[in-house]
Amino acid sequence: MKHTYQYPRAALTVDCVVFGFDGGDLQVLLIRRAIPPFKDHWALPGGFVRVEETLDEAARRELVEETGLKDVFLEQLYTFGTIDRDPRERVVSIAYYALVKPADHTTAASTDAAEARWYPITGIPPLAFDHATILDIALKRLRGKLTYQPVGFELLPAKFTLTQLQRLYEAVLGTEIDKRNFRKKVLSFDLLIPLKEQLRDGPHRPAQLFRFDPVKYERLKKKGFLFEI
Amino acid sequence: MKHTYQYPRAALTVDCVVFGFDGGDLQVLLIRRAIPPFKDHWALPGGFVRVEETLDEAARRELVEETGLKDVFLEQLYTFGTIDRDPRERVVSIAYYALVKPADHTTAASTDAAEARWYPITGIPPLAFDHATILDIALKRLRGKLTYQPVGFELLPAKFTLTQLQRLYEAVLGTEIDKRNFRKKVLSFDLLIPLKEQLRDGPHRPAQLFRFDPVKYERLKKKGFLFEI
Numbered sequence: 001m002k003h004t005y006q007y008p009r010a011a012l013t014v015d016c017v018v019f020g021f022d023g024g025d026l027q028v029l030l031i032r033r034a035i036p037p038f039k040d041h042w043a044l045p046g047g048f049v050r051v052e053e054t055l056d057e058a059a060r061r062e063l064v065e066e067t068g069l070k071d072v073f074l075e076q077l078y079t080f081g082t083i084d085r086d087p088r089e090r091v092v093s094i095a096y097y098a099l100v101k102p103a104d105h106t107t108a109a110s111t112d113a114a115e116a117r118w119y120p121i122t123g124i125p126p127l128a129f130d131h132a133t134i135l136d137i138a139l140k141r142l143r144g145k146l147t148y149q150p151v152g153f154e155l156l157p158a159k160f161t162l163t164q165l166q167r168l169y170e171a172v173l174g175t176e177i178d179k180r181n182f183r184k185k186v187l188s189f190d191l192l193i194p195l196k197e198q199l200r201d202g203p204h205r206p207a208q209l210f211r212f213d214p215v216k217y218e219r220l221k222k223k224g225f226l227f228e229i
Numbered sequence: 230m231k232h233t234y235q236y237p238r239a240a241l242t243v244d245c246v247v248f249g250f251d252g253g254d255l256q257v258l259l260i261r262r263a264i265p266p267f268k269d270h271w272a273l274p275g276g277f278v279r280v281e282e283t284l285d286e287a288a289r290r291e292l293v294e295e296t297g298l299k300d301v302f303l304e305q306l307y308t309f310g311t312i313d314r315d316p317r318e319r320v321v322s323i324a325y326y327a328l329v330k331p332a333d334h335t336t337a338a339s340t341d342a343a344e345a346r347w348y349p350i351t352g353i354p355p356l357a358f359d360h361a362t363i364l365d366i367a368l369k370r371l372r373g374k375l376t377y378q379p380v381g382f383e384l385l386p387a388k389f390t391l392t393q394l395q396r397l398y399e400a401v402l403g404t405e406i407d408k409r410n411f412r413k414k415v416l417s418f419d420l421l422i423p424l425k426e427q428l429r430d431g432p433h434r435p436a437q438l439f440r441f442d443p444v445k446y447e448r449l450k451k452k453g454f455l456f457e458i
Contacts, residue, residue: 007236008280009238009239009240009241009280010238010241010278010280011238012238012239012241012321049239049310049321051237051238051239051319052312052319053312054310054311054312055308055310055321056310076307076308078305079284079305079308079323081278081283081284081285081323082283083281083282083283090280090281092241092278092284092323094308094310094321147453148377148453225455226377226453226454226455
C-alpha cells in the first residue's frame with residue numbers, strides 16, 4: 001500500500017528571471033507568449049516541470065528552449081503558490097534567477113515563446129500571471145546579493161574597468177554613487193586584480209582593466225562582508 | 230481548450246525546520262513518523278500540500294497538526310526536487326524554517342506524528358528522506374541571517390541579558406565568542422533598549438535586562454549592516 005497524496009494535484013512550473021547588463025541599464029530577458037493563457041503577452045521564460053527531471057534541469061531546459069541561453073549562473077529564488085496565480089488551474093511555480101554576461105546575450109526563441117527580447121528594468125511591459133511580483137522579488141534578491149557578495153561580476157565581461165563596475169552597481173541599486181567613495185570601497189576589499197591591459201574607448205583617457213579574484217572572494221565570504229556604498 | 234500539463238505529476242509537500250533555543254543549545258523540533266515510509270524514524274514536521282491551500286498555509290497547518298505550534302516566525306527556505314528523495318514517487322518539497330521563542334516551546338503531537346521532541350543541533354538522530362540536507366541548509370540560512378539581521382531575537386524571550394544573547398550566537402554559529410568584543414559590537418548597533426529590571430539568576434550578580442528595538446532595526450536594515458563577531 002502506498003501512503004501518498006491523491007489527486008487533484010497542483011501542476012508545477014519553473015520561471016526564470018534573467019538579468020543582463022548592457023553597460024548602461026540593468027536588463028531583463030522576456031518572452032512573448034505564443035499560446036494561451038496570456039497569448040501575445042510578455043512573460044518570464046519558463047514552463048512545466050517534467051516528472052522525470054529535477055527543478056534545476058527544468059529551469060535550464062526552459063531557458064534553452066525559450067531563449068537559447070546555456071551555461072548561465074542560475075540560482076533558485078523562491079516558490080510561488082498563491083491559489084489563483086494561473087487562470088487554468090492550481091499551478092505552483094519555482095522561480096529562479098539567472099545572471100548573464102554580455103558576451104552570452106542572445107534572443108533566440110522557440111517552442112512556447114514567439115519572441116525573446118531584453119528590456120531595461122526601468123521599462124518593463126505588463127507581464128503575464130504574477131510575473132511582475134516574481135521580478136520584483138528577484139530584483140530585491142539581486143540588490144541584497146550585491147551588498148553581501150560580489151555577484152555583480154557575473155554580469156560583467158571577464159575584464160572590466162572600475163567605471164563599468166560602478167555603472168553596474170548604480171543600475172542595480174537604482175541610485176547614483178559617489179565615484180571616489182566607490183573606488184575606495186571596492187579596492188579596500190582587495191578582490192580585483194589589475195591587468196596590464198587598458199581599455200581604450202572613444203576620446204577618453206585609457207582606463208585600467210581589472211579581473212575578479214575568486215580565491216580571495218572565497219576567503220572573504222567565510223568571515224562575511226558588507227559592500228556598503 | 231485548456232493548455233496545461235498533463236499527468237503524471239509530482240506530489241507537493243512542505244517540510245519545516247523549527248529552531249528553538251533553551252539557553253544553552255540550539256534546538257530542532259523533530260517528529261517521529263507514525264506511518265510509512267520511514268515509519269518510527271525521526272523527521273522534520275511537514276506533509277502534503279492541499280490543492281486549495283497556499284504553501285504558507287500548508288506549512289502552518291502541518292506545524293499545528295504535528296507539533297501544536299502556532300503563530301511562529303516562519304519563512305520559506307528552499308524547494309527540494311531531486312528525483313528519488315521519496316521512495317513512494319516523485320515528491321517536491323517546499324521547505325520552511327521557523328524560529329520559536331522559549332515560552333512557545335511545546336511538544337504536542339497528533340495525526341501523522343507519533344511523537345514530537347526537541348533535539349540539540351549537536352545530537353540530531355538519523356533523519357528520514359533528505360531531511361538531514363534540508364536541516365543543513367536551514368542552519369546555514371540561520372547563520373547567514375544572524376550575520377546580516379538580528380533575527381536571533383526571535384529565539385530569545387522578550388527580555389534578555391547580554392549573556393543570553395551571546396550564548397545564542399555561540400550556539401548558532403557553533404563557536405566561542407570573546408565577551409568584550411561581543412558586547413562592544415552588540416551595543417554599537419544601538420538595537421537594544423536597556424530595561425529597568427534586572428535578572429537575578431542563582432548566585433551571580435544581577436544582570437541588566439534588554440529588549441530589542443524593532444524601529445531602529447528597520448532603519449538599520451535599509452542601509453545594510455554586518456554583525457561581524
